[in-house]
Amino acid sequence: DTGVSQDPRHKITKRGQNVTFRCDPISEHNRLYWYRQTLGQGPEFLTYFQNEAQLEKSRLLSDRFSAERPKGSFSTLEIQRTEQGDSAMYLCASSPKRVYNEQFFGPGTRLTVL
Amino acid sequence: AQTVTQSQPEMSVQEAETVTLSCTYDTSESDYYLFWYKQPPSRQMILVIRQEAYKQQNATENRFSVNFQKAAKSFSLKISDSQLGDAAMYFCAYRSLPGTYKYIFGTGTRLKVLA
Numbered sequence: 001d002t003g004v005s006q007d008p009r010h011k012i013t014k015r016g017q018n019v020t021f022r023c024d025p026i027s028e029h030n031r032l033y034w035y036r037q038t039l040g041q042g043p044e045f046l047t048y049f050q051n052e053a054q055l056e057k058s059r060l061l062s063d064r065f066s067a068e069r070p071k072g073s074f075s076t077l078e079i080q081r082t083e084q085g086d087s088a089m090y091l092c093a094s095s096p097k098r099v100y101n102e103q104f105f106g107p108g109t110r111l112t113v114l
Numbered sequence: 115a116q117t118v119t120q121s122q123p124e125m126s127v128q129e130a131e132t133v134t135l136s137c138t139y140d141t142s143e144s145d146y147y148l149f150w151y152k153q154p155p156s157r158q159m160i161l162v163i164r165q166e167a168y169k170q171q172n173a174t175e176n177r178f179s180v181n182f183q184k185a186a187k188s189f190s191l192k193i194s195d196s197q198l199g200d201a202a203m204y205f206c207a208y209r210s211l212p213g214t215y216k217y218i219f220g221t222g223t224r225l226k227v228l229a
Contacts, residue, residue, distance in 0.1 A: 042205050043205070044219070045217065056215075056216060104161075105151075105160070107158045
């Protein structure tokens with residue numbers, strides 16, 4: 001399978017715990033994005049990487065959120081001291097270096113904070 | 115800031131019939147892309163169709179076509195000969211050009227296809 005993959009697919013955690021999600025983009029896609037999607041809403045942009053550089057970050061991304069993309073390959077999204085409001089689907093997408101920049105989405109990681 | 119509005123939370127269509135999903139957006143920019151994405155239940159989002167704002171011709175992909183009205187800031191999706199597999203959430207998305215690569219999504223329209 002050469003699509004975008006995300007791990008884990010589901011995560012249940014207790015409030016106050018830290019969680020980390022992983023995204024593996026399509027090979028040779030230099031751009032990688034994280035979105036958050038809550039029930040009944042469209043995806044909301046969180047952050048964007050071009051290669052290993054984090055070029056844009058939403059105000060939605062509080063200090064408890066951090067994302068990395070070492071070596072410009074896979075990316076991790078960490079949430080520290082989780083809160084119930086963090087419960088959502090976290091989507092990763094990647095895109096090649098092309099003008100129209102179609103984003104290919106992964107299946108998402110569903111986070112439930114108890 | 116740009117916004118995308120999908121005013122139809124849910125739509126139904128009979129199999130083999132045609133349905134149109136609405137999307138409006140607000141922007142002060144002249145160059146941008148618009149997209150329709152499909153999100154089937156418990157499956158990942160896939161691109162349905164893309165429209166570049168500088169192109170006057172409406173995009174078409176097989177049974178899917180758009181009606182792009184730039185002045186009205188409207189971008190509707192028409193699905194012809196609806197199939198059971200078309201049942202999904204449909205999201206309209208906007209992307210500025212050039213500059214930011216982030217998408218701004220609408221809240222989605224749930225499409226039900228009736229046999």
